[in-house]
Amino acid sequence: MSKSLKLFAAIGLILASTSLAQAQDADAGAKVFKKCKACHAVGDGARNRVGPHLNSVFGRKAASIEGFKYSKAMSVAGSGGLVWNDETLAAFLTKPRKMMKGTKMAFSGLKKEKDRANLLAFLKSFSPDAASAAAPETPKKQEIAAAPAPTEPKAKPVAAKDAPIPEHGVFHLGRAALVEEVKAWDIDIRPDGQGLPTGRGTVAQGEPIYTENCAVCHGDFGEGTGRWPILAGGQNTLTDERPEKTIGSYWPYLSTVYDYIRRAMPFGDARSLSDDDVYAVTAYLLFLNDIVTDEEFELSNENFNNTRLPNEANFFADNRKEEPQNTARSEPCMTDCKPGKAEVTMRARVLDVTPDSKEGEGAGAIE
Amino acid sequence: MPEKQIDRPGTDKGLSRRKLLTAGVAAGGALATGAVSAKAASTPDPLITEIQDWNRYLGDGVDANPYGMPSEFEKNVVRRDVAWLTADSKSSINFTPLHELDGIITPNGLCFERHHGGVAEINPVDHRLMINGLVDKPLVFTMEDLKRFPRENRVYFLECAANSGMEWRGAQLNGCQFTHGMVHNVMYTGIPLKHILNEAGVKASAKWLLPEGADASAMTRSLPIEKAMDDCLVAFKMNGEALRPEQGYPVRLVVPGWEGNMWIKWLRRIELGDAPWHQREETSKYTDLMANGKARRFTWEMDVKSVITNPSPQAPITHGKGQTVVTGVAWSGAGKIKRVDVSIDGGRNWKTARIDGPSLSKSIHRFYYDFEWDGSELFLQSRAIDEVGNVQPTKNELRAARGVNSIYHNNGIQTWHVKADGSAENVEIS
Numbered sequence: 001m002s003k004s005l006k007l008f009a010a011i012g013l014i015l016a017s018t019s020l021a022q023a024q025d026a027d028a029g030a031k032v033f034k035k036c037k038a039c040h041a042v043g044d045g046a047r048n049r050v051g052p053h054l055n056s057v058f059g060r061k062a063a064s065i066e067g068f069k070y071s072k073a074m075s076v077a078g079s080g081g082l083v084w085n086d087e088t089l090a091a092f093l094t095k096p097r098k099m100m101k102g103t104k105m106a107f108s109g110l111k112k113e114k115d116r117a118n119l120l121a122f123l124k125s126f127s128p129d130a131a132s133a134a135a136p137e138t139p140k141k142q143e144i145a146a147a148p149a150p151t152e153p154k155a156k157p158v159a160a161k162d163a164p165i166p167e168h169g170v171f172h173l174g175r176a177a178l179v180e181e182v183k184a185w186d187i188d189i190r191p192d193g194q195g196l197p198t199g200r201g202t203v204a205q206g207e208p209i210y211t212e213n214c215a216v217c218h219g220d221f222g223e224g225t226g227r228w229p230i231l232a233g234g235q236n237t238l239t240d241e242r243p244e245k246t247i248g249s250y251w252p253y254l255s256t257v258y259d260y261i262r263r264a265m266p267f268g269d270a271r272s273l274s275d276d277d278v279y280a281v282t283a284y285l286l287f288l289n290d291i292v293t294d295e296e297f298e299l300s301n302e303n304f305n306n307t308r309l310p311n312e313a314n315f316f317a318d319n320r321k322e323e324p325q326n327t328a329r330s331e332p333c334m335t336d337c338k339p340g341k342a343e344v345t346m347r348a349r350v351l352d353v354t355p356d357s358k359e360g361e362g363a364g365a366i367e
Numbered sequence: 368m369p370e371k372q373i374d375r376p377g378t379d380k381g382l383s384r385r386k387l388l389t390a391g392v393a394a395g396g397a398l399a400t401g402a403v404s405a406k407a408a409s410t411p412d413p414l415i416t417e418i419q420d421w422n423r424y425l426g427d428g429v430d431a432n433p434y435g436m437p438s439e440f441e442k443n444v445v446r447r448d449v450a451w452l453t454a455d456s457k458s459s460i461n462f463t464p465l466h467e468l469d470g471i472i473t474p475n476g477l478c479f480e481r482h483h484g485g486v487a488e489i490n491p492v493d494h495r496l497m498i499n500g501l502v503d504k505p506l507v508f509t510m511e512d513l514k515r516f517p518r519e520n521r522v523y524f525l526e527c528a529a530n531s532g533m534e535w536r537g538a539q540l541n542g543c544q545f546t547h548g549m550v551h552n553v554m555y556t557g558i559p560l561k562h563i564l565n566e567a568g569v570k571a572s573a574k575w576l577l578p579e580g581a582d583a584s585a586m587t588r589s590l591p592i593e594k595a596m597d598d599c600l601v602a603f604k605m606n607g608e609a610l611r612p613e614q615g616y617p618v619r620l621v622v623p624g625w626e627g628n629m630w631i632k633w634l635r636r637i638e639l640g641d642a643p644w645h646q647r648e649e650t651s652k653y654t655d656l657m658a659n660g661k662a663r664r665f666t667w668e669m670d671v672k673s674v675i676t677n678p679s680p681q682a683p684i685t686h687g688k689g690q691t692v693v694t695g696v697a698w699s700g701a702g703k704i705k706r707v708d709v710s711i712d713g714g715r716n717w718k719t720a721r722i723d724g725p726s727l728s729k730s731i732h733r734f735y736y737d738f739e740w741d742g743s744e745l746f747l748q749s750r751a752i753d754e755v756g757n758v759q760p761t762k763n764e765l766r767a768a769r770g771v772n773s774i775y776h777n778n779g780i781q782t783w784h785v786k787a788d789g790s791a792e793n794v795e796i797s
Contacts (some may be wrong), residue, residue, distance in 0.1 A: 037485070038457055050455065168504050169566035173512045177497050177505035185636050186499055188577055188587060190644050217454070227454035238660035243772055250662075251651050260647040263585040264484060268457070270583050315654065318666045320776070323768040325760035332708070332750065332758050334717045340797070342713025342746045344784060348541040348680070348793035 029122025032115045035107070038268025042126045050216070051105060058127035060084050073102030089123075090116050097212070106216030106266070187262055191253040193305045200300035201280025203287040209277050210284050213266040222246070222288040232288040235310070248289030252312040254304070258282050441467075446479055449545060452533075457485040458584070460527065462548030465674070465696065466682040471522070471724045471731045473551035475606055480613045481527055481549070483648075484583030487633045491617040494581070496563075496601070500639035503568030510617050513601065516558040521600060521623070522730045524698045526550040526669045528626035528653055528775040534762070535771040538782075538793045542681040546781060546793060547674040550698070552731035555621050557602030560595050564639070573639035577646075578620050581635035588629045589643035590622065594667075598623045601634065624700030624729040625667040626775070628653055658770025671759050672778035673697035673707055673734070673751035684789035688742035693720075698731045699753035706752045709736040713746030713782060713796045714761075720749070745785040746796055762795065 033042070039050035046053040052068045063070040063078030070078070077100060082088060092099050093116050095109035110116045166172045189195035211220065219225050222232030234244025243250075247257055262278045264270050273281070283299035286292045286307065299307070320326060437444065448461040463479040480486075491510045499505040527549035533539045540546050564576075569592070576595050580586035590599075600621040603610060610616040615632025622629045628648055643649070643665075655663040675695035678684045684691060693711075697704045703726050708717040720734040734749070751759045762779030784794040 038455070168506070169568070171516060171562070171566060173515055173566060174498075174506040174508040177499060177507045181497065181507065182499045182505055185497055185579075186638060187585075188579070188638065188644055188646070190640070190642060192642070194640075227451075238656060238662075239658065243656060243660075245651060245656070247651075253645050253650060256645055256647055256650050259644075263587070264583065264647075267455075267484070268583070270484070270585065314661045315650075315664045316661060318663055318668075320663075320666065320670070325764040325768060326757065332717070332752065334708070336715065337717070338713075338715050342715065342796040344794045345797055346537045346795040347784075348538040 024117045024121030026118070026121040026125050028114075029118035029120070032110070032119040033122055035110075035269055036119075039105075039107075042123065046126075054123055054126065056127045056129060057084050057089070058086075058124055059129050062088075071100075071102050071104040073100050074104070086120055089120055093119065104216060106213060107269070108212055108272075187259075189255045189259040189262075191255045193255065193301070196255075196258070196301040196304055197275040198301050199275040199279050200298055200302075201276045201278070201283055202298045203280075203283045203292065203295045205276075206280035206282070206284025206287075209273070210281050213269075213273070214281065217267060222285065231285060238311075238314075246289065247285055248291060248310065250311050251309055252315050254282070254286075254307050254309055257285060258304075443467075444477070446477060446548075447544060449540070458483050460529075460549060462544045463551050464544050464681075465548055465550075465676045466543050466679050468676070469694065469733065471552055471696075471727075471733050472606060473553060473731075475553070475608065475611050475614070478525075478551035478553065478605075478611070478614060479527070479549050481627065482582070482584075482613070483586055486613050487580070487582035488612060489581060489617060489633060494617050494633075494635070496618065496634060497636040498563065498567040498639075499636065500577075501570040501573035501641065502564070502639055503570065506567045508563070510603070513558060513563075513603065513618065516562050518556055518558060519600065520554055520556050521598075521621070522552065522554045522725070522727050523621060523623045524550055524552045524669075524729060524731045525621075525627045525630055526672075526698070528628060528666070528669070531777040531779070531781075532774045534779070535766070535773065535777055538795050541793050543674050543676050543679040543781070544681060547676075549627070550696075550731070552696075552698070553605045554607070555600055555602035556604035556607070557600035557621060560599035560601055560620070560637075563601055564595065564637070569639060572641050575640050575643050577636075577638040577640065577644050578629075578631040578634055579636040579638070580615075580631045581633040586628075586631055586648065587644065587646045588631065588648055589646065589665075590629060592639070594622065594625070622667075624669060624702075626653065626669055629667065653775060655769065655773035655775050657773065663773075666776055669698070669700035670776060670778040671697075671699035671701065671704070671751050671753040671757040673704075673749040673759055674781050675709070675747050675749050675783060678747070678785055678789070678791045679783050680791045680793055683791050684740070684785060687789070688740050691738055691740040693736040693738065693747065695720075695734055695749050696731045697722075697734055697749070697751035698729070699751065699755075699757060700729060701757055702728045702754045703730075704732040704751055705754045705756075707732070707734040708750045708752075709734075710748045710750070711738070711745045714748050714780070717750065742787060744787055745783075746794075747783045747785060747791075748780050750780055 036051075036054075040052070040054050041047055041049055042054040046055050048065065048068045052065045052070075060083070061078050062082040062084060063074040084092075093110045096103050096105045096107060098109075110119065166175065168174075168176075187195070217225060217228035218231050219228075222230065224230035230244055230246050232246050232248055234246040234249035237244045237249060245251075251257065258278055261273065261281055262271070262275070266272065279299045279301075283292065283297055286299070287295065287297070291307065291309070444464055444467040446461040446463060448456070448459060453459040460481045461479055463473060463477055468474075468477070494510055496508045496513065497505065498508075530549035531546055534546055574592050576590040576592060577587055578590060600623075601618060602621045603618045605611065605614060610619060615630075615634065618634050620629070620631040620634050649664060653666075655666055657663065673695055675693055676682070677692070677694050693709060695707070697707045704722065707720045707722060709720045710717045718736060718738075720736040722732050722734050724733045726732055749759075759778060759780055762777070765777060765779050782794050782796050783791045784796075785791045
């Protein structure tokens with residue numbers, strides 16, 4: 001059995017369990033698409049980003065956009081005849097890596113059938129040739145940034161004089177926050193461990209979670225792909241011409257790693273990892289930085305404060321006021337301040353900075 | 368043809384490095400096509416002697432644009448990005464076109480953008496602001512609640528700590544939009560933060576705040592309580608209208624004079640605590656690496672700074688010698704700008720420029736230096752001095768103190784080399 005035949009057999013299995021009976025809603029699909037937006041663009045002027053653009057994806061042969069660097073697996077599938085339609089897209093989106101081992105798409109999948117159907121309806125509105133695969137009700141093209149409909153005031157009008165006034169504060173505005181509400185939003189963690197949730201995870205458990213969710217941008221070993229942040233390595237580079245500021249080489253506190261992963265990662269799918277998952281990924285990042293070496297090392301709320309990052313001591317408070325140029329408060333010179341005529345020592349046009357060359361990038365990398 | 372637009376470089380969005388590099392070249396040719404003002408007329412100007420379409424036919428009626436837009440001849444006046452700076456547009460930056468603006472206020476649609484997880488789209492009726500932590504009573508406010516507090520109107524600059532960060536190793540980007548465009552100046556309408564905190568009752572042990580955004584990066588920064596109780600605002604209007612989505616609609620924090628990253632957009636929560644949180648954006652980022660490998664943290668205040676916006680690489684002199692306006696902007700996180708000096712010979716001699724327009728604390732100031740250009744090359748510099756007495760340093764003074772790896776807080780004096788043809792270039796000089 002050839003590789004592509006095996007792949008089609010796998011798709012067939014998934015197709016059997018995929019039903020498109022549910023009504024599709026392109027508006028709801030636009031919402032689902034927010035999960036995809038970090039990597040894919042669709043609509044007028046959409047260009048390839050981390051993933052290929054999705055205009056006219058219906059009826060398109062897999063791996064057929066020129067100039068986009070597909071995974072080997074996707075290219076093989078494309079040349080084997082895989083064409084995107086309702087069935088194949090639904091199968092792929094259910095669990096991309098299950099249908100296509102080796103795909104670059106890091107997204108773990110849309111578990112809900114309804115989400116998939118809605119997303120496909122949304123994408124279809126950007127595929128003018130999708131008539132053959134049209135759903136019973138062809139959705140109209142949607143404006144992604146459609147203005148929200150004016151919202152009616154929710155509360156029933158109460159006579160102003162009958163409305164109760166809270167007793168707190170000076171202006172008596174706002175209402176008490178409920179314990180559950182504070183718990184839902186208060187997820188920050190401090191270096192002393194305040195805020196850590198109960199939980200645990202090992203290096204070994206973290207590896208597959210990292211590979212599935214993080215490696216697409218940060219690299220298999222935290223080395224970073226493209227201009228995405230480098231997470232590991234870089235020890236003893238802080239005085240180099242090109243310092244590498246990683247968790248192991250630069251970050252002062254481990255709490256920041258846990259806090260940031262939990263609040264903002266994976267990029268484009270924040271808050272999708274469980275607390276235990278975040279412990280496991282954090283443990284794995286310690287391993288990638290050689291701060292722990294045992295794959296069975298388990299990080300938990302109980303032992304979290306035992307691990308310190310190597311660069312903690314190398315931060316100091318703002319002392320710009322003490323710099324020479326700030327302590328000399330003399331009246332600045334107005335005439336004959338420098339000898340001789342000004343000569344150009346460096347020009348912007350001569351200092352060539354090539355967009356694609358890492359060596360040539362400016363000092364001000366922004367992430 | 369006076370109506371013809373000067374061919375400005377890079378009118379497409381997302382200026383590539385290649386275009387940046389050729390920008391100076393295109394601008395250099397501008398003198399030939401744009402120099403019309405000083406010529407004596409030998410034949411009558413048909414724009415005067417012939418009746419023009421706009422003088423004969425009716426134009427659009429009211430409501431042709433329910434929300435008014437700039438003239439079609441201004442379509443090149445836009446924010447631009449430098450694609451190679453960042454990995455992805457969702458966590459990226461673009462730049463205010465300073466060379467196209469005048470006065471002190473930045474129009475809302477031209478205020479530079481900086482996002483860490485894209486623009487959050489929030490219906491204001493779905494937005495909540497929570498105050499929790501070391502307070503007597505944790506509270507939740509709706510936007511309607513917030514608009515019942517007493518309001519204030521204040522004009523403040525917002526500068527990204529990384530503004531001019533690409534110039535630490537030397538002259539790099541050819542245009543003040545790119546070297547200095549991570550700044551804007553806006554009049555905010557908002558509520559003094561202290562009113563909102565007092566409503567919840569701040570405990571004596573509370574020394575720090577953690578404002579948090581509702582966006583996909585849930586942006587957070589630690590803020591000392593003295594600043595919060597001093598001049599911070601919780602703002603919902605900019606320049607009279609609702610905040611733009613990319614500036615934090617429906618509500619953002621205003622932290623006057625301090626680095627832009629702390630001005631949390633889409634503000635949804637403020638926690639009070641007794642110690643700083645050391646979040647990602649105040650440890651791995653927005654800390655200033657020194658030459659010795661140690662790093663400064665909590666470098667909040669933005670230093671005194673200025674830049675000449677015209678002429679500059681994207682805005683060459685097109686009119687030949689004679690009466691010439693040099694203009695630019697100056698600001699300081701420490702207060703008002705007291706004085707701006709301009710040099711046309713690379714810092715050998717300085718003349719004090721004229722500040723015009725409102726002079727407000729922690730706001731951009733507009734300065735002008737009107738002079739007669741003799742047509743010879745210029746090395747233009749500006750040097751700002753604030754009311755506290757801080758003097759804008761040279762780039763070499765900063766490098767001597769910090770090395771070249773600190774990325775942030777580069778307030779060094781900028782040099783533009785204006786050549787005999789009127790084109791201008793970003794240079795460093797002896």
